[in-house]
Amino acid sequence: DAKTTQPNSMESNEEEPVHLPCNHSTISGTDYIHWYRQLPSQGPEYVIHGLTSNVNNRMASLAIAEDRKSSTLILHRATLRDAAVYYCILRDPRRNYGQNFVFGPGTRLSVLP
Amino acid sequence: DTEVTQTPKHLVMGMTNKKSLKCEQHMGHRAMYWYKQKAKKPPELMFVYSYEKLSINESVPSRFSPECPNSSLLNLHLHALQPEDSALYLCASSHMGAQKGTDTQYFGPGTRLTVL
Numbered sequence: 342d343a344k345t346t347q348p349n350s351m352e353s354n355e356e357e358p359v360h361l362p363c364n365h366s367t368i369s370g371t372d373y374i375h376w377y378r379q380l381p382s383q384g385p386e387y388v389i390h391g392l393t394s395n396v397n398n399r400m401a402s403l404a405i406a407e408d409r410k411s412s413t414l415i416l417h418r419a420t421l422r423d424a425a426v427y428y429c430i431l432r433d434p435r436r437n438y439g440q441n442f443v444f445g446p447g448t449r450l451s452v453l454p
Numbered sequence: 455d456t457e458v459t460q461t462p463k464h465l466v467m468g469m470t471n472k473k474s475l476k477c478e479q480h481m482g483h484r485a486m487y488w489y490k491q492k493a494k495k496p497p498e499l500m501f502v503y504s505y506e507k508l509s510i511n512e513s514v515p516s517r518f519s520p521e522c523p524n525s526s527l528l529n530l531h532l533h534a535l536q537p538e539d540s541a542l543y544l545c546a547s548s549h550m551g552a553q554k555g556t557d558t559q560y561f562g563p564g565t566r567l568t569v570l
Contacts, residue, residue, distance in 0.1 A: 373556055384544050384561030440548050440557050444496035
């Protein structure tokens, strides 16, 4: 079962780093870890994804544990515009093709000015 | 253009009505998806189309009928819905990349459906 667990909510001050954790202890060896976020009144948007090693892009960094059973999304300097629900996502292991996402419960991030 | 558009933005319908949700993308993506999102819950996959063919139906009741007329359009036909079907319906699209599990999904803003 492609199950992930995430804290229900987190709070951060503006311009401080934020570390959003995700546990995925049943992840298979070939599955990527995806992170999307959903701003209020919008559809989810891509943030980052990775397989084994840490990944960086202009939005965030993704730190993946060596055993791949957990990962952490890092926003280096939170802004008010980063307030959103952040989803950790795995692919459905029942199917061996395609992007059949199983969303985690999500973490609601609040950013305080 | 990385936009997925959905119409209408809001829809209110009675349990005996027939209505359709529409989704459009012009990114050349060959995979398109319907998700259902209840309030304060994550999106749940309903259907996946690959190259205009239905590849996944997540045991969705037959009162929801998807259609993919061409590679840019995706419809969701609604008939005899129940109040518990009220939710945000999200459409998404992605490439069908050679490497499994890495294609970015692009989501539309959703249609907020209320069934009375």
